[in-house]
């Protein structure tokens with residue numbers, strides 16, 4: 284069904300039936316300080332103007348200036364608080380990529396064999412096809428847990444995969460890789476997904492043989508470090524199938540914004556405790572041979588840190604390897620100690636800069652989408668309101684509302700409303716707990 288097709292709405296609940304809502308508006312009104320408002324400017328670019336004219340209404344475009352990294356935390360004001368993530372649920376993807384609400388894909392940590400060859404099993408690698416960063420699995424999990432939370436819990440909150448939140452928070456130090464997000468706001472909750480164009484998807488699918496092998500080393504390390512049973516013997520943990528994943532969904536808060544974040548967790552140490560205490564992230568990196576390598580590794584630690592920090596994973600185990608994939612030293616890092624390790628070093632980073640930026644970014648996005656209307660007057664479905672956020676390294680953030688064609692491209696068919704699965708969107712609007 285196309286986004287403009289007429290649809291009959293499901294029955295609203297009793298209260299709504301008394302005064303049927305013509306338009307469902309977002310319910311939160313994030314307030315910006317006058318200083319922050321000053322950084323948000325509206326402007327129309329030529330191509331948007333063309334699209335806007337075609338659609339018969341202006342499409343806004345907003346910009347957020349790049350954060351300063353030179354300010355010390357004191358000058359930035361007090362550090363933005365980040366609440367300890369609390370696990371809500373876990374789930375597994377099996378080899379068929381079916382989602383199951385169990386821990387069947389959970390792996391247990393085992394010390395890897397000394398000097399392991401990370402090329403082992405390369406030919407048998409079952410590689411998960413690259414896909415768009417859809418929120419479907421996370422939303423299924425969220426639907427199962429949200430009934431246990433207060434009704435207004437996610438009013439003004441954000442739901443995203445951990446990878447998206449890592450990209451946002453590490454942007455102040457990102458010098459090379461830009462990114463794009465699709466953003467929607469339904470009933471006061473903001474949804475973020477990574478926007479991956481078809482061309483980008485193809486590029487990711489067709490890695491050079493060198494890059495493909497390098498990528499495999501990371502997965503192979505995971506296999507050497509894990510087993511399907513606790514306290515197993517050291518050795519190969521089984522052929523790599525990257526369809527299989529175990530994911531954790533947590534709730535947390537950055538500044539005033541509640542977050543529900545989902546992401547893959549590589550394994551647990553000892554046994555699963557339903558807390559974050561035993562979770563482990565596995566990483567590989569080239570063996571450090573000099574000052575330059577050390578600085579490079581410390582830069583990489585920024586991503587390692589936030590990836591784990593966001594889900595509350597307390598331990599990161601790094602396998603240092605040769606360029607040819609021979610495993611060298613294996614070192615464990617306490618996630619919370621990492622900022623202290625890099626402090627004062629050349630090219631160091633400050634997590635408070637990232638958290639301060641993250642808060643500003645989320646407030647900026649919420650301010651933009653707060654007036655969005657997902658309306659269904661007279662049973663006629665309108666084109667969903669979808670925004671595109673673009674980050675350009677060294678430049679900053681721009682955010683614009685998509686025109687109908689771009690929305691259709693994001694939607695890719697009838698079973699979605701914007702990028703949200705239709706079953707979720709209908710459930711969100713009409714079957715709230």
Ligand code: A3P
Pocket residue numbers: 497498499500501502504547549565566567568
């Ligand atoms: P390393 O992180 O050891 O390099 P994750 O560490 O996030 O659990 O991911 C496991 C492995 O997937 C990575 O191992 C890497 O090999 C591969 N991988 C993850 N994200 C990637 C990316 N953006 N580009 C290339 N490979 C990636």
Ligand code: MG
Pocket residue numbers: 549564565566
């Ligand atoms: Mg890993």
